[in-house]
Amino acid sequence: MKCRKERPFNQYLMAFFILFIVTVIAILSSVSYIEARDELVEKNLLLQEETEKSILQWMTLVDAGLKKYDDSLNEKMRNGFKGFLEEYERSGRDPSQMNLWKLKEDLGGEMDLYIVNADGVIEYSTYEKEVGLDFKEVPYFYEYITDLREAGTFSADRVVREQSTRKVRKFAYMPTPDHRYLFELGLVTDMLKDRSLDLSYVETGENLKELNPDLTTVRFFDTMGNVVGNKSYVMPPLQQARVERALAERAGATYQDSAHLTEVHYLFLDLQDPDYASDMSVVIELTYTTAPLQQKLNTLFISQLTISLLAVLLSIVLAYGGSRYISGPISEVVEDIDQIAHGDLDHTIRQTKGIEFSRLENAINAMVLVLKENIRRTHESEEALRHYSENLETIVDQRTAELKVANEEANLYLDIMSHDINNANAVSMGYTQLLLLKLPQTEREDVERIRQSILRSSGIIQNVATIRRIHQEDIPLRTVDLDSVIREEVGHHHEEQVRYERRKKVLVRADALLPEVFSNLIGNALKFMEEDGTVCIRVEDREDEVLVSVEDTGPGIPDPMKESVFNRFKKGEHMQSGKGLGLYIVRSLVERYGGTVWADDRVKGAPEKGAAVRFTLQKVQDREEGRQA
Incomplete structure (x- = not known):
């Protein structure tokens, strides 16, 4: 029978110390790393959430302002239908006998005229490229214009870009009295050049990059899947498929690209209004780089690993030196070490007899000081992270203040516009009263219509002012x-x-x-x-x-x-x-x-x-x- 080789007690003791201390260091380092890592990730997610919340709020404000601008053209287009309907009656309600080109000249040459039949097909138009266009290919739009043709009322659309030419147009619709056709006007005027929707989108994207340094690119897509603000941009197939999916589901999505260290977020901003034919909803593509976050995580991991290795090496040296001189009450030393391992780093090894235990006491106390220093450095890292968080909150507060100033500025513009319109209405009302007094009875009917229109305009302004007082004062x-x-x-x-x-x-x-x-x-x-x-x-x-x-x-x-x-x-x-x-x-x-x-x-x-x-x-x-x- 082969006898098992006996080893010295100090070797077992040294092995025990090394295993114990390495375990404690590994646990402390792991917990510290996980907490710091989670905090970094959480701050990064919070910054992304605030960025996306800011862009959605801003785009909603932009659309509200553009909508007010678009509606300001409604009256111009409503007046355009008067001659359209008169020409229809003059031709015996036969569109083929209508002189659309002359009518376009009479309207100032700014509007193209379209005649849509009950099947949703453009039969006649001054814009010959769209003659024969079948709206049944766009089911939701065909249902909308069918309802307009049957309803018998004027309806104006938003300012949109044509799918074929990308020209900015504003469309409006009016059914014929016999509901057989739907008349359509397409306004193309220099007035629409001031409607800088694309510029607003591009400026918003640049501002967002300043808000979030990890944001590399921002793109906007309309409901037709076209990129806004960059006519020369050609979408790759993968990006096109993602945009089409967001439009079909009317919901956003997130895609990871670990190979290129990027993360792409798609946001869907629902701006559809049942009062308009066009859907002004937007898909927003935000591309974040994950490289800075990954670099911070790598740096954190390397620093924690380095500290742990140094602590392990130091513990090996101390354990080796201490085990050689231990010859006394081992249990007391083990109790002291156990108390330290449970987190009481202020505890010191009790003094015992013998130079060996004195040296072991000093070595273990020195090790505790190293651990406390590591913890102090970890706390400094946490303080740096908190400082980063405070700066983030400052940035968010600054953007919130800017939005508040923008809202106050919008209210100022609305006050100025209401004041000027009321003044104009007052002057117009005075002239209409003079006309009513001077014109013969047979010619007063048209003037009375003008007066009623001015009264309706004043009533609308009064209602808007009342609503503002209800909600703001x-x-x-x-x-x-x-x-x-x-x-x-x-x-x-x-x-x-x-x-x-x-x-x-x-x-x-x-x-x-x-x-x-x-x-x-x-x-x-x-x-x-x-x-x-x-x-x-x-x-x-x-x-x-x-x-x-x-x-x-x-x-x-x-x-x-x-x-x-x-x-x-x-x-x-x-x-x-x-x-x-x-x-x-x-x-x-x-x-x-x-x-x-x-x-x-x-x-x-x-x-x-x-x-x-x-x-x-x-x-x-x-x-x-x-x-x-």
Whole structure:
């Protein structure tokens, strides 16, 4: 039987020390590395999220501004259809007999004319390249123009680029009276050169690169898959497939490219508006480089590995030297080392007899100091990361402040525009009044139409101003005499048109905008009634509230529309329908006052006998009014 070779005790002890200390160092180093790595990755993700949030918010603001610009051309195109329809009637409603080229010259040569038949095919046009174009190849657009042809109302589209020529155009549509054809106007004018959508996109991309240093390229794609702002750019097949997928799914996606150390994010910004034929949605491609993050992670790993190796080498030396001189109470030393291994780095090895243990004590204490130094350096790294995070927050705050300034500047422009339009409307109204006085009765009808158009323009501006006050001004609620408000608004109209059946003082909780509720409801009711129709206002007392009803003898509100008439930009089905803001303002103010509003029939179960809008307001008792005074 072969005897097992015995080894000295100090070798076993040295092996134990080395294994134990290496394990502790490995655990501490691994935990420190994982925490630092996760923090780096988290900060990088946070920066990407803030970058993408900023671009989506900015692009939404850009589209809102462009939409206002596009809508400013609607009236010009609406007027263009007058001659279009007159030529259609002159030709006996036969498009082949219409002189489209002369009509284009009469319209100033800025608009191309198109005639689309019931099958969605362009039969005639002054833009010959599109004659024969079949819109059935774009199903959603064919359904849209079919609804326009059958509806019988004017509709304007957004300013878009043509797919074939990439020219900037604004289109508008008007069905023929017999609903056989849909007339289309395509505006190409120098005015559209100022609509710098591509430039806005490019500038946004450059600003984003300053916000995020890891962002290398930013590209924008429209709903046709074309890149915006770079006509010469040719998409590779892989990129084209990714863009088409984002457009088809109307959702973003993320793709990793480890070989090139890049990460590509696709964001889908849904800007589709049911009121327009064109979909202005955008796919945004953000390409990030992962090289800086990978370099930081590599540097962190190498530093942690170096520290760990040095600590291991030092521990081997100390363990070797200490094991040779140990001859005393080993258990006490093991207890001290165990306590240190559990994180109590301030603990020191107890003094024992013998020079061997004294040296072991000094060696282990020195090792603890090295570990504490490593931890200190790790904390310094964490502090550097926190400093980086603070700078990131500063950058985000700066961009937020810039967005706030941009919003205030937009409001200033809106105020200036509203002021100038109101001044222009006032001058125009003065001239129309003079014309009404000087022209013969037979020629006053056209002037009256102009006057009504100016009044509608002023009403729209007033509604926009009211909505801004509701959402931006902090107007405190106060006690208001409801009877006085109603009587003042009724006094603006003839008694034969508007009647008020209550003449009793009642106090409600409201503010200075309460007259806007009655102004909009009375104006809306008069707009839909015949000349001999009447509007009646009733006020009924309840326990803690009053019920106010504004009833008219007009055509009424169909049941399917009663729930939606108070929505913003919701128009009625009649020719007199406005921009859909009046009832939206009514609902906003009533809900602000703590009440509710709803549409009803003047005669229960008989919508055709007239409409009624009813709402509640909170009452203020006399004793409460006394305390407030």
